[in-house]
Amino acid sequence: MQPAADGSQSSDHISRVLSNVDTLREVTSAKDADDALEVVAGKLDTMREDDHQPVLEERHGRQILDACLERGSFNLALSIYEAMCTSSSTGPEMATGGSLFLRWPRAGEESTAALVVGLCRLLRVADAMEALNGVQRQGMPKSDEVPFGHVVTCPVPPYAPLGVVQPQEGVKTVACASSRYEFELFSGTVVEVSSEVMPAAGNLLLMAMNTVRVFGKPVGAVHEVVVRTPAGSARTFRFGTELTDVPAQKGNRVTVVCAPSRPSGLAGLDHNPAGTRPGEPMAMSNHSTGVTTELLRAPPRGQTPGLPGWLLPTAIVLVGTDAASSLIDPKFPLLGAAGVAALLAAGVAGNQVLLPKLKQLPEGSLQLETVQQKLLGQHQELQAKIGSLLQGCEEDIRTLARLWQLRTKMASVGTSGKYDTRLERTEQACSNLEARLSSRVKLLDGFCRVAKMIEIEVEMDAEVPSAEVQGIVQQIEQLEDLERIQREMAYQVEAQEEVGNQ
Known part of the structure; x- marks a missing residue:
């Protein structure tokens, strides 16, 4: 229990150091994230209360991000957030501040939401949208050279996901668990x-x-x-x-x-x-x-x-047969047509029923493909939801930035009181939009996290344990509950906006 208490004391000490006005002023004056981390490490090294190695937590990163946004240092805030997005607990440590070794904490949903809302208040729409992309690469280096791959769909019903194609792959044979x-x-x-x-x-x-x-x-x-x-x-x-x-x-x-x-x-x-x-x-x-x-x-x-190519020759043969038989008996053409129809029906039954069954793979040999292709189907659904969420976030960002611009215009008019009611209504709309945007960012973070879990299981190219599959299913169910709550919140915001406009 002692290490946990020591860790809590160290965390509180970091918070106190970062609460110092002079420290925050020096940190927010840094040129980039690396320089800011050097400043933080130097301050912690000179104000050490014990021999424990301090560890920056997300709340410390948020504390610095908020200070940067309050002072209008949005470029520094973006640099720090980028460093937090690519930070990994297994990555190399950065040597800073004498005997200290610090790294930026991992950016979470709260840090992302706070940054996006703060950038909207500063009317930095493009930067706020760019910050959303950081959600999809949490803990990953900023590189597109090793992507997950391109998901290919089966060309026959039920058109299920077939497999993932990596950039270096050329030719491979895969089995479809749905069509077999x-x-x-x-x-x-x-x-x-x-x-x-x-x-x-x-x-x-x-x-x-x-x-x-x-x-x-x-x-x-x-x-x-x-x-x-x-x-x-x-x-x-x-x-x-x-x-x-x-x-x-x-x-x-x-x-x-x-x-x-x-x-x-x-x-x-x-x-x-x-x-x-x-x-x-x-x-x-x-x-x-x-x-x-x-x-x-x-x-x-x-x-x-x-x-x-077979149309004309077949037509000539059929016509010739019927024409020749009609010279013997007028009923023969009908018999000939009936015989041809029966023959075609038998051929169709063999080609469409019996042959497809014979060509199918045994179900028992497709257990691995069944699980992996089911996971790929869930991955595609998550990607569609992620795209929809990103679109909704972008709409909220544009609207929120416009409201903050309108709020600033009203406040700049003066204290005549002419816009007090409208200003109050605008501030309420901003508050509602910020709450909805934060919930969407939280949901986006959850979808991206589960999508990564699926990618891990698929890329392992091995049999996925049932416990892992069940864990992913539970995560998706929890996110669906959160998505339902988010939709209800969206309806409430829209209803409040309609009432406010009346």
Whole structure:
């Protein structure tokens, strides 16, 4: 128990040192976070009351941030906050202040909320929005060279997350736990692109087929894309798209989801999606834009676009059979058509029911993929919520800064009392917005923390213990409760604003 008491005494001593007006003035006059930390360490070293190593806590960091904002030193506040965001308890210590070794404390949700609100009061809208990005990299170095990766979605129903593609990866085969098929992910940089729009507008037959979708989705354009992997191998993909938009430009990094090029099962049995050819491209995920495009089978070269090559020969055979049989008996054409229909029905039943079942992987062999792809699904949902929260925070930041600017204008008019009522109403609106913004920052911090937990489990590339999965589920449930409370608070703020405007 003694170390805890000593730690509490040391923390109180740091608070007393930072409460000194001269100390705060010297700290807030520093040029950057490193210089400010040197000043703090020097003050602590000269005012030591014991031999214990002092440790800066988040409340000490907030104390310094608040002082910087009060004095208008927003650049220093941003530098300190950046240092707090990238601070790690396992990182190297910074030698400062003689015999002391100090590091900035980890920035938490309260520090972020206080900084964002303080920057809004100083009308620093762009800086406040930039501070929000620090929530997503708490405890991580400011570097994009080792990202989590790009999540690729399965191209067949139920379109579940398939896997994560790292920047250094080129070609790999993954199994989908939802559809129980295998897919090949070909990732690389687009080096060549050529496209051709299909002239279906002037072809009445093609327009009719596209209208009733007799032959599936119409092909609006045919593209030929050459993709080169980080290892240097290249592959040419020729495919069609329903729209005429080009799914990728030269220089974009993409992942093409294909049917596997070669069988991986026993006795040469493949687990490709039914109806696909080996190596056939099925979807393209553009890492640069985040857009996934469904890829259609392109018509053979030199053939009328959208008109299958077997259509005319089959039609001639069927017509010839019926015409010849009608010379013998007028009922034969109907019998011939019925026989063809029965034959087609049997073929459809075999291709759409029996063959897909045979191609599927056994459920027992996909336990690891099931857990990891479920986690990836939760990760995608969290990312969508994070994006929505960031958008809501940005709207609150703009509104709050405008209200503070309006408040400053009213206060600058004078003491005539003309704007007292409006000033009071504006201050109440600012208080409500600050409370809502703080709750959104807290929720954003929670979502980012759980997203990191999922990334850890997925990147370990090993079987995830059930206890870890249950812990993540509980964290998400707690955040959902907090999200519900935040929505109720948002409704209350909006209702108060409506009453105040009347």
